[in-house]
Amino acid sequence: MELQIALLLGQDGITNGAIYALLALALVLVFAVTRVIFIPQGEFVAFGALTLASLQAGKLPGTVWLLLCLGAAIAVLESLRAARERCFRQIPLILLINCAAPLLLAGVLVAFSPATLPLPVQVLLALMLVVPLGPMIYRLAYQPVADLTVLALLIVSVAVHVTLVGIGLLFFGAEGSRTPAFTDASFEIGDTVLQGQTILVLVASALLIVALYLFFERTIYGKALRATAMNRTGARLMGISGTLAGQLSFTLAAAIGALSGILISPLTTIYYDSGFLIGLKGFVGAIIGGLASYPVAAAGAVLVGLLESYSSFWASAFKEVIVFTLIIPVLLWRSLKTRHVEAE
């Protein structure tokens, strides 16, 4: 293999690996805090990318309707709860957050034609549409069953995943979309051309990872999440609400997913069901980190990206086989290394 090819493959692998790393971090975060294996993580990638694409095409993205429906469902549930607890004063606030805010956002989308807005505003709008879906899904699907076993929560995840994929097909159609590049800049280093978009993905991923680190180390909410991850009961005794921790981690996971989608959509075509495979590769990374260690998970995800890139050169027909077979030696090594702890 020539050096130039090796470099190009490496560049490609690291770019994809950076996206997988972000998803791996989100998966570890959600699992550590809520014990949920978050299979629908990939759907946020697809929803983020496709929402941005439909905004740019001047269409009203279907995610608006999802947001309105989920908001209305939560408003009904929460209002009933408040009425049962005779806390009638909570109801206006519940309606404001879950119904008025999504309606306002939908109104903004209809009033201003998003296709003509500058790109950063479009990205912001897409995030505002997709990220709230995270905590909303937590509220509707996971919060009522938050105390069940890991296996039961996994089954809920599968159900949520299948539902979201179906909704994605309904909203965005079977054909994929590709958004225009954020930057057309490219740099020549020796014989190889480095695309501006690639650098953007790497820088954005690095910044996000640093931001996450600071969030967990320096802020009270970040510390609360870490405390919940370490000892759920202990954290609750210290006054940290498990519900709040769950919603916060799902918000972060949704934000990371949607941002990854927006970053990757100029590099490749995203389909309504693309997210699953991307999320699954992030999951392999997260498994390497034992669903517990952030740095190992990120490094594992980059390894997955590199492995994928080089195996697509050597044996393209077996690429996925090679990537997913990686999980077997890792699981063997982990099970030999760690002592067996009885599941809760």
Added chain:
Amino acid sequence: MKIQGSMARLLALLAASFAATVHADINVGVTLSATGPAASLGIPEKNSVALLPTTIAGQKINYIVLDDASDTTTAVKNIRKLVTENKVDVVVGSTITPNSLAMIDVAAEAETPMIAMAAAARIIEPMDAKRHWVFKTPQNDAQMATAIVQHMSNQNVKTVAFIGFADAYGEGWWNEFSKIAEARKIQIVGNERFNRADTSVTGQVLKILAAKPDAVLIGGAGTPAALPQKSLKEKGYKGVIYQTHGVANADFLRICGKDCEGTFLPAGPVLVAAQLPDGNPVKKAALEYVNKYEAAYGKGSVSTFGAHAWDAARLLTNAIPEALKKAQPGTREFRKALRDALEGTKNLSAAHGVFNMTASDHLGFDQRARVMVKIEGGNWKLVP
């Protein structure tokens, strides 16, 4: 036991008298892949079914449309439901090859004619007792591959690389294409695979570039086939690029943009219906479909896949009057007569070609069923 038996006889008698007095409708069962990986093919087919004639030869036609989610098991479940519960006279479907192959057994067992909308020649070949009941409307892969190889030799292509889907579609194309290319003395210098959902094909593209082929054939369907093409152009590939007829829809042009300029592909004539010469027997039938579809779903919405469903209905419109002469709908005799009438289809112009069925050929297309198309200025252009 005895009482039960006589009850059953009575009921059967009642049912028979009922059937005789009320003219039974013709039930057409449709199973297609409107969701799942093949949704981009199944959705236009489903849209086309809504445009099909509701009466043929004075008989009311009921379409019972089921979705098999691109899943083989569901497709078999659907056809079982159609033949047992809905008592259909004919089954149309499914969209993709694995589903259609799995459905053959049920169709033969229930003695119900089946018209598949999937491409592989294996659905109707080799002809046997089971495939006796099975017909199909899309062109065989081999037919399309021959068109590509022919075009390649005319363009003086000596070496070619192949990159296709890592599934039945890509494998099927590789088998047909490699066989025909070898016979025509075109050297194959690369054989790569990629997945529909892949986010990058850099590795495969670099390997192809290193082999320096005169031409590259991309064996993919729908918009995912744009990814290797975009990567090839990005990495500075200057040779000719060929696609398959699986990409023939407007979304592919939208995704691929200027990177697809100058690409060649074989396709059913319906794709360039308006550009066909007036003498072409397919032109009228193809334009009729295009106009109907675009009137219902908007300009530029038509794709070649939906036309396979349309052609299935063309076959039925032609065969049902013949079958009605022999038997009443809803009976075993009618299904048999319908099968015979389908097999007897001669010189029937449809959107994708001219059908001339025989007992051994249940597709019956000739070279009029394919044209070479070039992408020019973001549009499909007929290569004369």
